[in-house]
Amino acid sequence: MSLAHETLASLRRRLVAKEIHPRDIIKDLLAQIDAREKTVHAFTHLDGQAALATAEKADLSLPLGGLPIALKDNLNALGDPCTCSSKILEGYRAPYDATAVARLRQAGALFLGRTNMDEFAMGSSTENSALGVTRNPWDSTRIPGGSSGGSAAAVAGRLAIAALGSDTGGSIRQPAALCGCVGLKPTYGRISRYGLVAFASSLDQIGPLTRTVEDSALLLSALAGHDPRDNTTDLRKPETFLAKPTGSVKGLRIGLPKEYFLPGMNAETEASIRSAASWFEKNGATLVEVSLPHTPAAIAVYYILATAEASANLARFDGVRYGRRAVDPKDLLDLYQRTRSEGFGPEVKRRIILGTFVLSQGYSDAFYRKAQKVRGLLRQDFESAFTKCDLLLTPTSPEPAFPLGERTQDPLKMYLADVFTISTNLAGNGAISLPCGFTKSNLPIGLQLIGPRFGEETMLGAAHAFEQAHDFWKRMPPV
Amino acid sequence: MSVPKLNVADVAGLARLSLTPDETTKFSSQLSQILAHMETLGQIGTGDVPEVVPPAQPALRKDIPTPSLTVEAALSNAPAQSNDLILVPKIVE
Amino acid sequence: MSSSGNWEAVIGLEVHVQLRTQTKMFCGCINQYGGAPNSQVCPVCLGMPGSLPAPNEEAIRRTILTGLMFGCRIANVARFDRKNYFYPDMPKNYQISQFDDPLCAGGAVGLDPFLFPKDLQETDEAKAKRSIRLTRIHLEEDVAKSFHYEERSGIDFNRAGTPLMEIVSEADLRTAGEAFAFLGSLRQVLLSGNVSDADMEKGQMRCDVNVSVRPVGQKEFGTKVELKNLNSISGVRRALVYEIARQIAAVEKGEAIQHETRRWDDEAGATFTMRTKEKAHDYRYFPEPDLLPVRTDQGLRAAAESGLPELPAALQDRLMRENGVTAYQASVLAADRILCTYYEKAALGTQHKAVVANWILNDFLATQPEPASSPVRPEFFGELADLVAGGTINSAQAKKVFAELMANPSSPKALVEKLGLAQISDASALGVYCDEAIAANPRSVEDYRAGKGNAINALKGFVMKKSQGKANPAQVDEILKAKLSA
Numbered sequence A: 001m002s003l004a005h006e007t008l009a010s011l012r013r014r015l016v017a018k019e020i021h022p023r024d025i026i027k028d029l030l031a032q033i034d035a036r037e038k039t040v041h042a043f044t045h046l047d048g049q050a051a052l053a054t055a056e057k058a059d060l061s062l063p064l065g066g067l068p069i070a071l072k073d074n075l076n077a078l079g080d081p082c083t084c085s086s087k088i089l090e091g092y093r094a095p096y097d098a099t100a101v102a103r104l105r106q107a108g109a110l111f112l113g114r115t116n117m118d119e120f121a122m123g124s125s126t127e128n129s130a131l132g133v134t135r136n137p138w139d140s141t142r143i144p145g146g147s148s149g150g151s152a153a154a155v156a157g158r159l160a161i162a163a164l165g166s167d168t169g170g171s172i173r174q175p176a177a178l179c180g181c182v183g184l185k186p187t188y189g190r191i192s193r194y195g196l197v198a199f200a201s202s203l204d205q206i207g208p209l210t211r212t213v214e215d216s217a218l219l220l221s222a223l224a225g226h227d228p229r230d231n232t233t234d235l236r237k238p239e240t241f242l243a244k245p246t247g248s249v250k251g252l253r254i255g256l257p258k259e260y261f262l263p264g265m266n267a268e269t270e271a272s273i274r275s276a277a278s279w280f281e282k283n284g285a286t287l288v289e290v291s292l293p294h295t296p297a298a299i300a301v302y303y304i305l306a307t308a309e310a311s312a313n314l315a316r317f318d319g320v321r322y323g324r325r326a327v328d329p330k331d332l333l334d335l336y337q338r339t340r341s342e343g344f345g346p347e348v349k350r351r352i353i354l355g356t357f358v359l360s361q362g363y364s365d366a367f368y369r370k371a372q373k374v375r376g377l378l379r380q381d382f383e384s385a386f387t388k389c390d391l392l393l394t395p396t397s398p399e400p401a402f403p404l405g406e407r408t409q410d411p412l413k414m415y416l417a418d419v420f421t422i423s424t425n426l427a428g429n430g431a432i433s434l435p436c437g438f439t440k441s442n443l444p445i446g447l448q449l450i451g452p453r454f455g456e457e458t459m460l461g462a463a464h465a466f467e468q469a470h471d472f473w474k475r476m477p478p479v
Numbered sequence B: 001m002s003v004p005k006l007n008v009a010d011v012a013g014l015a016r017l018s019l020t021p022d023e024t025t026k027f028s029s030q031l032s033q034i035l036a037h038m039e040t041l042g043q044i045g046t047g048d049v050p051e052v053v054p055p056a057q058p059a060l061r062k063d064i065p066t067p068s069l070t071v072e073a074a075l076s077n078a079p080a081q082s083n084d085l086i087l088v089p090k091i092v093e
Numbered sequence C: 001m002s003s004s005g006n007w008e009a010v011i012g013l014e015v016h017v018q019l020r021t022q023t024k025m026f027c028g029c030i031n032q033y034g035g036a037p038n039s040q041v042c043p044v045c046l047g048m049p050g051s052l053p054a055p056n057e058e059a060i061r062r063t064i065l066t067g068l069m070f071g072c073r074i075a076n077v078a079r080f081d082r083k084n085y086f087y088p089d090m091p092k093n094y095q096i097s098q099f100d101d102p103l104c105a106g107g108a109v110g111l112d113p114f115l116f117p118k119d120l121q122e123t124d125e126a127k128a129k130r131s132i133r134l135t136r137i138h139l140e141e142d143v144a145k146s147f148h149y150e151e152r153s154g155i156d157f158n159r160a161g162t163p164l165m166e167i168v169s170e171a172d173l174r175t176a177g178e179a180f181a182f183l184g185s186l187r188q189v190l191l192s193g194n195v196s197d198a199d200m201e202k203g204q205m206r207c208d209v210n211v212s213v214r215p216v217g218q219k220e221f222g223t224k225v226e227l228k229n230l231n232s233i234s235g236v237r238r239a240l241v242y243e244i245a246r247q248i249a250a251v252e253k254g255e256a257i258q259h260e261t262r263r264w265d266d267e268a269g270a271t272f273t274m275r276t277k278e279k280a281h282d283y284r285y286f287p288e289p290d291l292l293p294v295r296t297d298q299g300l301r302a303a304a305e306s307g308l309p310e311l312p313a314a315l316q317d318r319l320m321r322e323n324g325v326t327a328y329q330a331s332v333l334a335a336d337r338i339l340c341t342y343y344e345k346a347a348l349g350t351q352h353k354a355v356v357a358n359w360i361l362n363d364f365l366a367t368q369p370e371p372a373s374s375p376v377r378p379e380f381f382g383e384l385a386d387l388v389a390g391g392t393i394n395s396a397q398a399k400k401v402f403a404e405l406m407a408n409p410s411s412p413k414a415l416v417e418k419l420g421l422a423q424i425s426d427a428s429a430l431g432v433y434c435d436e437a438i439a440a441n442p443r444s445v446e447d448y449r450a451g452k453g454n455a456i457n458a459l460k461g462f463v464m465k466k467s468q469g470k471a472n473p474a475q476v477d478e479i480l481k482a483k484l485s486a
């Protein structure tokens, strides 16, 4: 069997046992990519020769020695492109390593492939990419989710063993759910954002997309910890997450937030989630109903704060120091306006305008400041829920993958796809999505477990127990 | 709170975007719809809610120099340069 | 200063001060003037995609120290904000600054009478010792430097991201002379805390001025004009003198003052319209999400407090009280911390501290304007003063020793010997000279005895000549008188 089907943990065991060489993994992945990338289009950039060359020098004594990881195309890796799937970063080559990238390098990992995304991580379908759409490996007429759609599709489609993504409002978990892999959004401050091209600074977190919870823990251990270059990283001393999270759920109190189970929700999704909940109950956990009363406000709060921050974060793309510059600008204003108007796609422009508006004079009190306050309430919701339970269990996405093109003209409807994931970004909590079933038409369904802040240990343990008791993660997509 | 009148072209100007008439029309209607949704926040009482969470003591950087980029690396992405300066159309105040 | 007694000016200043630190505000690039273009830059200060700011603790400490020196309230929790506008010298197209919660609020700058322009130091406005309130002091990052060519501009980002303090005054200033004294007094305090070199000519201190005029007695402000391109403290004064007169002339003619920014042209000696303010900037300030709020109450404030220097006003007081220097000398010393340290070292070992001040401020500075690098050790001045006071040399000899000290610095005692200058204070040796003088000048002796006191001078002159100027004049006087009245 191709090594492309294995996990980081199993490959690691075989590498250490000298059964295989790192180059074998790269070769098998390249063969898979040859066969399937045309359909899936998970990558924006691939350099197989470079990966093979580094594979020859891999240091197997390191914790991730010789293991290939794909990077979302918004993470800077020295000398490589970093397009954020935008025309405006055409030709840009990163002059430095993101901290996450540097930590993986130090742990011995190799990099193969930069993955497609919604432009500047703005979207939930990877259709907002200037470099082409990515297709869901389970059904190529459907979206893979987004914005880390390329990472999810690559991991699910056996084009990568594991990948990094970034999650601002669900951008790791939602595509993981829709592609049937494991996606972890750590607690805000757990992993350094230095070198991750910012969408919304107070919400962004880097996290792994993997086939198993064990792999997720392995990557988290390498990535987590304070970074002096990121002032928002937590100061607690580095933790090693169990390579194999301990597996019992006995005695856990699992909270079901009533606002996440609404009449009219997708029936197959609801059935899968309910049955996952009963599995936890049958295995010794207690289920408690909790309330996160400000959930209905989350989308509005999110789209105000995220776009406000983005409007400033994306101001630096102006054609002066890097990236695309408009040809023959007649003056400075023309340089700015044409560079940005030609370089950004419609969703990015829409969000920049929205974010500029909610910060503008006369409106910032009603929008930006109001949203900050409601964000405080949402945070309090989570804090009080976690006095009654150890983990929250919810669907990751209100429905399975939808068809390509269905929502591109209706941004508000697209925004509602994030309804179950964005609150955790606003509150700063960590959450994980893992497969918990399939629809009749064979589309994956994702289960979300949300932990208290810095409660990854419990979350990973419970997720691992559930995963290992089922075989959803072993299923192969048809594409 | 009533739905504010959003002048898309003005706001785009602040953000240094120039929109086609088509984009302006489309964004106007899409953004008014989104803003109407956001208006619902007005109904939530936030009288005594603090705007930010209490701060943690952040780690501050010690005042010790670290290496800069080489001039070559610093300018390697610049679309236009001369004599190690990055060029732009003339700045007029 | 107003050209007409019926008008008064209302002036507020915004002063940007470059902080002296090893590194930039948010990255580890060195904070140093004069490097090759774009050689002191990194992903952070170039605003590269994905880079993040890491705040410089020392810059924050120095800003707090500045606030303490001016009596500001120090925020327990301060925040950074983003100020949004597009400009090619600003890498991120927003400036990390402080808006709602600056590090320092309130406070005041006392106007030192001796820091008014020389020609105004005897006026009432200088002697009033007014105190000018500060609105706030906040910390932000500087922008890059641009060079302008025919069709294009070139940008050097070395200065981008260096730490900059913005000090904003209330509109308390009323005259150009006060603005001059404000900047001088501000600078004096900044130097004493060693937070900045604050040299306007080098761009380390940059000043924007807001000025309006109104009839004396009116409460409301007139329409204000902003002045830019002020490159020296005296330039600020000249620009204000011009601008205030211009505004008064205009309103007296019944013209309305435009709300605008004007540029001071130092050569032309006039201000010119730069841009009219048709629309206020919308900077869309919001809290910088890449930075957590800064707590000053867990060590930072205490660290700043421990670095508090003796402030110029207190120092002047002490120098006058303990060392007996004049108010003017005290002000000169307080204005130059290096000179003052040198002086205090010089005065340390002697009782004759005022004499040392005279030596240093009058004679020494004239030949060696950089005391820090002078080969003349400060203790030499104390030694010199003691030699004069103790009668080893007289003041004429002291001048010779001083000249030698400047040329070949070494201990004045050694120089006295080297020059063969030691005063003769030995009573028997002097007695011989005095006897000779009496014998050689019978006429003067007669005159003196007849009651002409001045006649003794001729005798003294004889002794000085005989002794080649080495005789101790006070002692000679005593001995002669004793001998003549015997």
Ligand SMILES: [Mg+2]
Residues within 6 Å of the ligand: C097, C140, C166
């Ligand atoms: Mg400023």
Ligand SMILES: [Zn+2]
Residues within 6 Å of the ligand: B068, C024, C027, C028, C029, C040, C041, C042, C043, C044, C045, C046, C161
């Ligand atoms: Zn730098």
